[in-house]
Amino acid sequence: MRWREHQRTTFLVASGLSTAGSFAGLTAKGWILMDGSGNPMVLALHFAALAMPTLLVSGPAGVVTDRLGCETVLIRSQWGLFGAGMLGAIAIPLSDGALQISLLLLSTLLVGVASAYELTARNKYCALLVDGPGQLAPYITSFSVVFNVGKLVGPPLGGWLLAWTGAGPALAIDAATYLLPIASVLWLIKPNRTQEHRSVAGAGSSLRAAWTGSGPVLRHVLRYTALACLVGFFHPGLAPLMARDLLGPSPQALGLFTSVLAAGSISGGLVLQRHSRWLSQRPALLLGSCTVVTAAAQLAMARFSQPATSSLGLVATFAIGAGTACLLSGVNLISQVGAPMAIRGRMAGLGQIAFLGGGGLSGLLAATLSLTLGLRGTFALLGTAGLVVGLIELRQRGRLRLELRSA
Numbered sequence: 001m002r003w004r005e006h007q008r009t010t011f012l013v014a015s016g017l018s019t020a021g022s023f024a025g026l027t028a029k030g031w032i033l034m035d036g037s038g039n040p041m042v043l044a045l046h047f048a049a050l051a052m053p054t055l056l057v058s059g060p061a062g063v064v065t066d067r068l069g070c071e072t073v074l075i076r077s078q079w080g081l082f083g084a085g086m087l088g089a090i091a092i093p094l095s096d097g098a099l100q101i102s103l104l105l106l107s108t109l110l111v112g113v114a115s116a117y118e119l120t121a122r123n124k125y126c127a128l129l130v131d132g133p134g135q136l137a138p139y140i141t142s143f144s145v146v147f148n149v150g151k152l153v154g155p156p157l158g159g160w161l162l163a164w165t166g167a168g169p170a171l172a173i174d175a176a177t178y179l180l181p182i183a184s185v186l187w188l189i190k191p192n193r194t195q196e197h198r199s200v201a202g203a204g205s206s207l208r209a210a211w212t213g214s215g216p217v218l219r220h221v222l223r224y225t226a227l228a229c230l231v232g233f234f235h236p237g238l239a240p241l242m243a244r245d246l247l248g249p250s251p252q253a254l255g256l257f258t259s260v261l262a263a264g265s266i267s268g269g270l271v272l273q274r275h276s277r278w279l280s281q282r283p284a285l286l287l288g289s290c291t292v293v294t295a296a297a298q299l300a301m302a303r304f305s306q307p308a309t310s311s312l313g314l315v316a317t318f319a320i321g322a323g324t325a326c327l328l329s330g331v332n333l334i335s336q337v338g339a340p341m342a343i344r345g346r347m348a349g350l351g352q353i354a355f356l357g358g359g360g361l362s363g364l365l366a367a368t369l370s371l372t373l374g375l376r377g378t379f380a381l382l383g384t385a386g387l388v389v390g391l392i393e394l395r396q397r398g399r400l401r402l403e404l405r406s407a
Helices: 001-036 040-051 051-068 070-094 096-126 133-164 165-178 177-188 207-213 214-234 235-247 251-276 276-282 282-303 307-338 341-397
Strands: none
Touching: 001 040, 001 070, 001 096, 001 133, 001 165, 001 177, 001 235, 001 251, 001 282, 040 051, 040 096, 040 165, 040 235, 051 070, 051 096, 051 207, 051 341, 070 096, 070 165, 070 177, 096 341, 133 165, 133 207, 133 251, 133 276, 133 307, 165 177, 165 307, 177 214, 214 235, 214 282, 214 307, 235 251, 235 307, 235 341, 251 276, 251 307, 276 307, 282 307, 282 341, 307 341
């Protein structure tokens, strides 16, 4: 029992350190793109390059995970992340101007492709590290908390490295930290592989079969998540622009802004972890509440997103972090504990399509709106839409219940 707990902690820590390096690199890339172009559409393309591959890749990633096994796919995807990170690091000293921007966007695109495989495999892999069904929900949400701690540490690290030594070291750290989960899985962790159920080739192993077999509650969860993310998950792509308007034009300001977002994500994740089993059985209550919190914070940003009201703007930023983190962690949690083991890889893939695909489109939508309405007008419009979507979900399906499956 203690050995299994030690393995779970090891995997969490290794993944958290990798996440910190990854967000340092993403922060550095975002600042380089903002500084080099000054165009919010380039920032939206940067986040879309990270998120949009899920629309094409997450489905096949889920199928491959269920067929080959989550451990195999997890290791291969981490090597892919390492190679994509190295491309971004190499692009800094070897290129400039439009070529450098193109290479950075290509690096992020490849990270997005590899991440789609990594997340589907990692979600299913969690079930191989727990001792029983009752531990799965708390462990998945603990993983989310550690992930968001990495988000908290990574952005200021990226901002400080940009200020002290330039972009190269930040991107080099990003690439190197992907080696930590590989080492932990290869040499330090011995999962219960007999617990994994794989699918076999045929119609029953398709993404459509998983969608059909997941049941009406999980299908509604995925559809609702896509809609909620479309109107409320644009802040990752526009974070440099939001930070500039709220705090000023410096890498440190971007680091502070994203750290406040991450602090909100950690707080939301801790609340979700504490009540994970209860909330996972009430998907509409969980996801609808997250949408309402995020939308209310966006409406507050429409009023306070300027240096004169930066303190109130940071409070709203914190709430955006909490609401979106619980939404994304919630759909991961619900799709895993509510689905049979044999389709959990594909369910993780469908969850990625819903929240990152919706988020990628949301970033492009928000960037387009910001060019005509301005940032505050964009917050007001999308915040109002999100509030309506969340309140309708709570009113119509607030009592919806989900039956939990065994690990």
